[in-house]
Amino acid sequence: MAAPQQRPGPEQVLSQEKFADALRIAIARRDLTLDRIRARLADRGVEISIATLSYWQQGRSRPERPNSLRALRELEGILDLPPDTLFEFLEPPRPRGRRTTGGSLSMEDLYGADSPIRSVLGDLAEPNPDVTVLTTTEVCSVDARRSLRRVSATQVLRGAGDGCDRFITVHGVDEGDVMPSHLTVRGGGRLGEVKVAEDSGYASAAIEFGRVLGRNETAVVEYEWVMGESDVPSRGHERRFRTACDGYLLRVCFDRATLPARCYEYRRPSVDAPATSRRRILIDPAGQAHTYLPKCEPGVYGIAWEWE
Numbered sequence: 001m002a003a004p005q006q007r008p009g010p011e012q013v014l015s016q017e018k019f020a021d022a023l024r025i026a027i028a029r030r031d032l033t034l035d036r037i038r039a040r041l042a043d044r045g046v047e048i049s050i051a052t053l054s055y056w057q058q059g060r061s062r063p064e065r066p067n068s069l070r071a072l073r074e075l076e077g078i079l080d081l082p083p084d085t086l087f088e089f090l091e092p093p094r095p096r097g098r099r100t101t102g103g104s105l106s107m108e109d110l111y112g113a114d115s116p117i118r119s120v121l122g123d124l125a126e127p128n129p130d131v132t133v134l135t136t137t138e139v140c141s142v143d144a145r146r147s148l149r150r151v152s153a154t155q156v157l158r159g160a161g162d163g164c165d166r167f168i169t170v171h172g173v174d175e176g177d178v179m180p181s182h183l184t185v186r187g188g189g190r191l192g193e194v195k196v197a198e199d200s201g202y203a204s205a206a207i208e209f210g211r212v213l214g215r216n217e218t219a220v221v222e223y224e225w226v227m228g229e230s231d232v233p234s235r236g237h238e239r240r241f242r243t244a245c246d247g248y249l250l251r252v253c254f255d256r257a258t259l260p261a262r263c264y265e266y267r268r269p270s271v272d273a274p275a276t277s278r279r280r281i282l283i284d285p286a287g288q289a290h291t292y293l294p295k296c297e298p299g300v301y302g303i304a305w306e307w308e
Contacts, residue, residue, distance in 0.1 A: 012029070016089070017281075017282045018089065019062055019089035020057055020059035022085075023056055023057055024057045026081055026085075026086070027079065029079075030080060032078075034053045035050060037075070040078050041071055041074055041078070044078075046070055048067075048071045062090060088278065089279070103244060103297070103298060105242050105270070105298040107125065109270060110242050110270050110299075111270070111271050112271060115271070116197070116202060117172065117200070117202050119197035119199070119200040119202055120195040120200070120204035121168075121170070124168075127204070128167055129160075130159060130162075130164035131158070131160060131167055131213070132243060133155055133157060133241070133243065134158055134218070134245070134246050134247075135156045135245065135246055135247040135248070136153065136154070136155045136247070136249070137155075138151060138153045138237070138239060138250045139252075142252065142253065143255050143258075144255040144257045145258070146234055146258060147229045147230040147234055148177075148227060149226065149228075149229070150224055150226055151224065151225045151227075151237065152186075152223070153221075153222070153224070153225075154187075155220070156218060156220050157213070157218060157220070157221065158218050158219075159213040159217045159218075160215065162212075162215055164209075164213045165209050165210075165211065166189070166207060166208045166209060168204055168205070169183075169204065169223060170202060170203070171203050171225045172201055172203075174201065174235070177227075177230055177232060178227045179203060180196075180226060181226050182226055183205045183224070183225055183226070185221070185222070185223045186224060187220065187222035188220050188221035189210060191207065191208075192207065203225075207221050235304060235305065235306075236303055236304035237250070237303060238266075238301060238302025239300070241296060241297075241298050241299060242298055243298055245295075246294075247292075247294055248291075248292070248296050249290065249291075249292045250290060250291050250301070252288065252305070253288050254283070254287040254288070260283070260305035260306055260307050261308055262280060263280070263281050263282075263283055263289040264281065265278070265303050266278045267301050270299065270300065271300060290303075
């Protein structure tokens with residue numbers, strides 16, 4: 001007698017990169033028709049058409065409205081999946097109508113009252129009051145021992161006042177992570193004062209332009225934070241924006257000999273707030289993951305990864 005065919009388990013659902021693929025495999029492993037699923041959802045008080053379920057499987061649409069999200073929550077139970085399995089594959093809701101950006105957050109709004117970042121900023125109410133960050137590109141390098149070794153950044157700046165001659169950049173680490181050993185300025189200025197507060201997990205550096213940046217004048221700075229090897233595997237990287245930004249690209253380059261099991265992009269309104277969105281993202285054949293935001297409001301944006 002032939003051995004029964006083994007159905008895919010939850011781990012095969014989790015190994016997918018797109019919502020439609022994950023849903024299709026989850027349905028296949030339970031051997032349910034769309035009509036049966038529709039009926040079971042109806043028994044739980046949620047009305048969803050077979051056409052809608054089919055569109056979700058094909059990637060032609062995705063759950064966004066409250067009734068659809070409730071259906072997805074019930075669907076995880078029907079398909080015998082751990083809570084939030086399918087939600088992790090959802091992209092942030094698509095904007096409707098005209099999109100606007102602007103505004104700013106104070107340091108207290110972004111970091112919280114009495115934040116340890118004050119240990120490297122001193123009496124400065126805001127680190128860069130006369131500079132607006134227009135775009136930011138970051139590249140993180142993670143080695144084969146899972147340590148985050150470099151964070152390279154290129155930022156386009158615009159003068160927002162008169163008399164600005166420097167830009168202050170700050171790097172923070174989580175408890176147990178390695179502090180930067182040094183900062184290298186690769187373009188746009190020279191390295192000025194550096195402050196390191198090991199106890200608080202923050203370091204700051206001034207990049208001096210060598211000139212005064214006038215109002216509405218732009219400048220480009222390039223720099224790289226370098227870290228030593230860590231005993232604790234890296235878990236992610238994030239950028240905190242006090243003002244709205246016209247573009248943010250974050251790339252994480254992993255050693256192809258040691259790739260994480262999965263990566264997520266996420267957003268938070270402030271450092272201490274929970275994530276308002278979290279989405280699974282692809283690790284490409286070169287061992288890289290990225291997130292790109294053509295417009296972003298003030299807040300926290302990053303990529304997290306899991307090794308197991």
